[in-house]
Amino acid sequence: MGYSMTLTENLFENLRLELRRGCLTLAVLAQLHQEYYGYTLRKALAERGLDIDESTLYPLLRRLEAQGLLESQWREEEKRNKRFYRLSADGQQIFEQLLKEWQEINASIHSML
């Protein structure tokens, strides 16, 4: 019984992570219409109910920047150098497409429930 519960929990956790992965990218792109550095972005997302681990968010910012969806610059703030991120022009275009896709999926699923 305990064994099957663990399997079910693992299965749920894997599916949950899969579901969240794409949504997190969309949320980060949405939030970065405004400039943030890593930690403040994490706080801003958490305030809107989306908690993201440090080990997920910070590498994700790097990846999105490498893909040309974000722009970044090092700047000093409160006597500390920080890397600030913002949506790039390409990022804006991709964000709009992703948002449309997400809204369509959402509407379809809502219509099924």
Added chain:
Amino acid sequence: MELLDRYVEAIKKYLPWERQDDIVAELKANLESQLEDKEAELGRPLTKDEAGEWVKQLGPPIHMAARYQPQRSLIGPALFPFYRYVLQLACTWALVIWSIVTVVLVFVRPNPVALEPLTAVLQAPGVLFTTAAWVTLIFAIIEFASGRYPECFKNTPLASNDWSPESLPTAESSGKKRGSFANLVAEVIFGFIFLLWLLLVPAHPYLLLGPGAAYLKASPFEPAPGLVQFYWAAVAFNVIQLGWRAESLLRGRWRAEQPIQQVALKVLGLIPSLVLVAARDHVYIALKHPELDTVRYGGTLNSINQSLYKGVLLVCAFVVLQLAWEIGKRVLNAYRKRQAAR
């Protein structure tokens, strides 16, 4: 905070050297801001235990560093279905070929050791492992090359969705593989002609040997009882096969495939070969006048019989493996159908 410094230094070790300073500086700035917030909230610095707990929940350094690396796999999801298919095929055929070679070697060696079959069985995992290692290596190279030079793989099945439905094999349930009336009639007619020919061979050996029959008549050799028994076993098998097919024809059973009948015929087909293997002293050819010719032809006769025995063993091994393959395939199909029906 010393613990935080140690943590980011530990992460640095696992990062690619060209980006490690940049990543660590950014990560450290983020974590220091977070720490400042925590301390401001508490109104005091974190205790050693609290700091340890906080750093612990950030995750092991190697895991954190791994998130900064591009996702890598030895064989990626696009290539994996091909890899799995080829691996199954390669391992199966490696095992079949290795089994045949081993059986032949065991019997052909002049002085077979009693433990040799056991040793051979114990070597099987090694053969499978080596085959799997080679297939994996080749696919890992393809994966690496397709990532590095994607333009070279653009039009291959690995990267392209372009395929033709015409290339699909015939479905087993579509009826094309089922027997037809014409096929069964042809099998019965040719089976009857073959049986007639087989029955005439002893009285008219030229039907089998052609002009060679005259040489056989003049030679000092003749078929030994073992060969005669094989002949009658072959006749009996052909009679059964012909009768079975004629009965299917009369009862109109040519439309459906009859797996049990097919497997049973293959098992029966083994009997003549086994009669040869079991022949007394493995003698298939004997001398017409042993009291006169043994000195002159005895050596030649022995080597002919030995060669025939080895050949018969080889054929038997091959037929047994083929039968095992056929039965295995049918059992697997039956199992799949049962699973699908649930």
